[in-house]
Amino acid sequence: MGFGKFLTGVTLATGVGLAAYFTLTKQDPRVWAKQLGDQVKDTANKVDDVKTAKDNMTTKVAALNATVTAATPAIEDIQSDVEKFAFKIAPRVEEIQDTVSRWDKF
Template sequence: MGIGRLILGTGLAAGVGFATYLTLTHQDPVTWGHNVKRQAQQTSAQLEAIRQAKDRVAANAQKLSDAIEDGTQTLNAIQTQVDKFQFKVAPRLAAIEETLDHLDAS
């Protein structure tokens, strides 16, 4: 019986508090209910927008990760080609430098 009275007292206090709030703010319960419903819908829409933004960020982060990996592979391939080119050109450059040194010495 003590719990029942506690629940009843709490309910009455909440009701009196709510009635006082409506009186002080000059609102009727229907208008207050519509405002609460509108605020709940706005909050729901905002949460959905946040969820969609989070999904877009995750998708874009994955795209960025893929692009970085592809770029790394491309840079490695370019570096390999540059190394091969330098290896092939090195003897010719050495011969050119030797000829230039010989011409400078003369």
């Protein structure tokens, strides 16, 4: 069996199948073809939307990474200042805790 006969058989079977489908569902082939074309266009548009969203997300992630990298020195400076402040107020916090614990005893 050659490829030509196989292709002819597949085409003929598809045609007979479609004819049976249209007859059983009482559907107009032109309307069906238009609906199929609309679905294909809609699917292609959705694929394009997904690709656009992916590109936008990639751009936004790159911008976020750059911002985090640029903010790292400022965050480290803030952390250092917080540690210095905590060290400076530690004796006062201890005094406050001692006073509160004495009050709790009464």
